[in-house]
Amino acid sequence: SRLFDEMSTCSSKRARGASDGVDRLSSLPNELLHRVMSFLPMPEVVRTSLLSPRWRYLWVSTPYIRIDHQDFMDDSKFKNFGNRLLILRDGATSLDEARISAHNVVRGTSWCEWIRHAIMHKVRLLHVSAYAPLDSTAMFPSQHLKIVRLQFNLLEHGFFRQLNCVCSVLEHLELEGCGLSEVNEISSRSLKVLYIIRCLIVKGLVICASNLTHLSIVDPRCRSGAIVTRDLPSLVTALVSLRSDNFHYKENTILGHGLLDGLSHATTLQLHAPLPEVRTSSFLFMCIQVSMNVLACLVRFCYILPPLHFFQLVFFSLLCAGTILAS
Structure with missing residues (x-):
């Protein structure tokens, strides 16, 4: 990659600033400079090696890496940069954060290897954004990975089983925005916070996490099956927000008894759901019918509820909105 070749060919004289003043930035400790670098695109981080001898190898020990497809003109440059970046960086340096954005990159490219590299180097925060499949082979055993953020991935068979293990x-x-193609179970004793936002759930999802304290499920797209929660004794706050038309108020679907069962320990519970947007004389009847279906689930659910500190049930539509608050 030409970007890396420039590191050895450019003169260090270019490192001198426009003024003859004291270079206070270079006098800062490595940890602080690495933190400053974490806000820059990774190609710019590499280019800091041209500033002065002090900076020449500073980037190789940064604990933050961000490989973004949008920083490159084509896939080949993106792939070459990512590969060389991980080869040249200091392998003895553990990673605090790794952010990989590989939009429009198809299966067979190197981005799954980059994920494995990050995990092998003790990454603590892993953020992957890619319109591509992600299978169980990308996840290596880790005693350090605490935060995982996935966007727009197709999570294939066995991914959650491997993640849990x-x-x-x-x-x-x-x-x-992820796609869950099989019946999946998120089962973890260590998990404390779980967000599921606008995900496509093809055949169902089971959430079982004994130490989970916060759960947010926002606009799930369920084709069949259900979202089921169970064994959540540590749950403190829960939010279920349904904003699409792709659901039904029945026991075996998104807002059914299977989802509500696991929320019984929450002290703060919010349920948001849309009413039908029908501009006819039957609108009021339909609103009442939908509301009663939801409330029927809640009535069966309430006998296992602890004293709630806050409860909110919200219905919304273009024509009317209703809110039930309890505390």
């Missing part, structure tokens, strides 16, 4: 200290999991 090998990430023993995982505390925070976010899934946004």
Whole structure:
């Protein structure tokens, strides 16, 4: 990659600033400079090696890496940069954060290897955004990975089983816009925070996490099956927000008894759901019918509820909105 070749060919004289003043930035400790670098695109981080001898090898020991497809003109440059970046960085340096954005990159490219590299180097926060499949082979055993954020991935068969088994200290999991193709179970003793945002759930999802304290399920797209929660004794706050038309108020679907069962320990519970947007004389009747279906689930659910500190049930539509608050 030409970017890396420039590191050895450019003169260090270019490192001198426009002024003859004291270079206070270079006098800062490595940890602080690495933190400053973490806000820059990774190609710019590499280019800091041209500033002065002090900076020449500073980037290779940064504990933050961010490989973003949008920083490159084509896939080949993106792939070459990512590969060389991981080869040239200091392998003895553990990673605090690894952010990989590989939009429009198809299966067979190197980005899954980059994930494995990050996990092998003790990454604590892993953020992967890619319109591509992600299978169980990307997840290596880790005693350090605490936060995982996945966007727009197709999570293939066996991914969650591997995640549950090998990430023993995982505390925070976010899934946004992901596709879950099989019946999946998120089962973890270490998980404390779980966000599921606008995910396509094809055949069902079971959430079982004894130490989970916060759960948010926002606009799930369920084709069949249900979201089921169970064994959540540590749950403190829960939010279920349904904003699409792709659901039904029945026991075996999204807002059914299977989902509500596991929320019984929450002290703060919010349920948001849309009313039908029908501009006819039967609108009021339909609103009442939908509301009663939801409330029927809640009535069966209430006998196992502890004293709630806050409860909110919200219905919304273009024509009317209703809110029930209890405290």
